[in-house]
Amino acid sequence: MIVGVDTGNTVGIACISLKGELLLSGHMKNADLGWIVSSVNSAGTPIMVATDKKVAGASVRKVSASLGAKVFTPPADLTIDAKKKVASICNIINPHERDAYAAAMKAYDAYLNKLNQAARLAAEKHADSDSIMAKVLLKYSIDEAISNRKSGRR
Numbered sequence: 243m244i245v246g247v248d249t250g251n252t253v254g255i256a257c258i259s260l261k262g263e264l265l266l267s268g269h270m271k272n273a274d275l276g277w278i279v280s281s282v283n284s285a286g287t288p289i290m291v292a293t294d295k296k297v298a299g300a301s302v303r304k305v306s307a308s309l310g311a312k313v314f315t316p317p318a319d320l321t322i323d324a325k326k327k328v329a330s331i332c333n334i335i336n337p338h339e340r341d342a343y344a345a346a347m348k349a350y351d352a353y354l355n356k357l358n359q360a361a362r363l364a365a366e367k368h369a370d371s372d373s374i375m376a377k378v379l380l381k382y383s384i385d386e387a388i389s390n391r392k393s394g395r396r
Contacts, residue, residue, distance in 0.1 A: 243286045244379075245311065246346030247293060249301035253278060254338025257285040258346045260357060260375040269338040279308050289379045292349035294320040294341050312380065314349035353379060360384050 243265060248254035253273035257266040266285040270277055282288050291306040292314040293299070298306075306313045325344035334340045350357075360378045364371040369388050377387035 243288055244290045244292055244314075244346045244349050245282050245288045245305075245309070246342035246344065246349070247278070247291055247302055247305050248338045248341035248345070249293075249299060249305075250338070252338050254336065254340070254342040255281055256334070256339055256343035256346050257282060257288070258343075258350060259286070260289070260350075260372060260379070261361075262347070262350050262354075264332050264343065267332075267334060267336075267339040267343055269336050269342075275304065275308055278305055282309060287376075289376045290314050290349055292316075292345040294325065294345040294348070314345075314352070316345075316348045316352075320344055320348060356384075360387065363388060 243257050243259055246256040252269055252271045254269040255278060258264055268281055288309040288311040291302060291309060291311045293302045296315055296319050298313050298315050303313060325340055328344045328347050329340035332343065334343050356378055357375050360375045361371040363384055364374040367388050374387045378384060
């Protein structure tokens with residue numbers, strides 16, 4: 243799954259499936275890393291941690307490292323209007339959860355074509371589409387993910 247994180251005095255999190263479905267959203271004032279990790283892990287296996295900022299802060303990198311997930315940053319900071327528009331789809335009102343959800347959806351949208359292609363090819367090969375899509379997010383090619391191998395290239 244993709245995890246959006248909004249760090250600060252109040253932490254917001256949003257977890258979405260690799261099919262773009264909201265699995266969990268929540269927020270907590272003065273949340274510690276343990277709360278974030280246990281909340282996220284209760285929703286599934288994190289593959290990617292996303293932020294709404296162009297440059298991931300230390301807190302986001304720490305969450306990512308604790309979850310063993312890669313970091314996604316958008317090409318530019320997400321605007322409040324863009325975050326409100328995305329969050330209106332799921333009726334997320336809390337601003338911290340909204341920002342986290344928008345970050346997760348931005349990451350999802352960045353990989354959407356590749357995820358759809360991976361899901362289609364996995365179905366053709368009778369392979370587990372969730373596993374294949376997760377590997378694609380981890381920089382495996384679709385062929386490598388389906389054959390369960392990784393080339394030496396970066």
